[in-house]
Amino acid sequence: DIQMTQSPPSVSASVGDRVTITCRASQGVSNWLAWYQQKPGKAPQLLIYTASTLQSGVPSRFSGSGSGTDFTLTISNLQPEDFATYYCQQTNSLPLTFGGGTKVEIK
Amino acid sequence: QLQLQESGPGLVKPSETLSLICIVSGGSISSGTSYWGWIRQPPGRGLEWIGNIYHSGSTYYNTSLQSRVTISVDTSKNQFSLKLSSLTAADTAVYYCARAWGWLRPYDYWGQGTLVTVSS
Numbered sequence: 001d002i003q004m005t006q007s008p009p010s011v012s013a014s015v016g017d018r019v020t021i022t023c024r025a026s027q028g029v030s031n032w033l034a035w036y037q038q039k040p041g042k043a044p045q046l047l048i049y050t051a052s053t054l055q056s057g058v059p060s061r062f063s064g065s066g067s068g069t070d071f072t073l074t075i076s077n078l079q080p081e082d083f084a085t086y087y088c089q090q091t092n093s094l095p096l097t098f099g100g101g102t103k104v105e106i107k
Numbered sequence: 108q109l110q111l112q113e114s115g116p117g118l119v120k121p122s123e124t125l126s127l128i129c130i131v132s133g134g135s136i137s138s139g140t141s142y143w144g145w146i147r148q149p150p151g152r153g154l155e156w157i158g159n160i161y162h163s164g165s166t167y168y169n170t171s172l173q174s175r176v177t178i179s180v181d182t183s184k185n186q187f188s189l190k191l192s193s194l195t196a197a198d199t200a201v202y203y204c205a206r207a208w209g210w211l212r213p214y215d216y217w218g219q220g221t222l223v224t225v226s227s
Contacts, residue, residue: 036213044203095171096169098154
């Protein structure tokens with residue numbers, strides 16, 4: 001199984017900040033990497049797929065990059081509605097696996 | 108707009124079998140290249156993929172759960188189902204159903220999730 005490791009587990013930031021979350025795969029997944037946002041009590045929402053493609057309706061302040069084993073999710077100009085937990089997921093091979101999550105908290 | 112809705116018991120006893128249904132509306136479960144999946148999330152923890160099914164009935168399971176999981180589809184009712192046997196407290200989680208638009212694609216539509224507690 002491909003292990004997905006996210007860092008940091010949590011980050012404190014202020015509105016307007018730039019936040020960067022990393023995701024590392026235990027083996028190469030090409031660009032088959034997705035990012036989700038999850039708010040408390042809600043289902044995850046797809047933000048980005050194939051490492052850098054923005055899902056329809058997702059604000060352009062979200063961006064993704066990387067390939068192979070190392071990936072990054074960047075939130076520019078953090079907004080109040082962005083405080084949530086973010087998960088990466090590899091879709092390169094079965095079993096599909098998720099990172100442990102990164103909680104973006106208000107400083 | 109595609110919508111998914113999970114239904115099933117909120118409380119199940121240890122050693123019993125969990126049965127959940129995901130009802131799909133706003134689109135056909137048989138259309139296109141969609142794969143339909145189950146994902147779970149223990150309270151306060153991360154996401155775990157359980158498995159996927161295609162409308163033809165082809166299934167793909169997480170190896171960690173494979174011996175206990177069955178996913179099936181009923182195209183006439185536009186729904187798919189999850190059965191998880193030999194439950195323990197470790198199976199307590201919010202269970203989500205979701206749609207992936209293709210093979211090894213991420214999930215773009217999710218149900219709201221249903222909390223299942225395993226307890227006597």
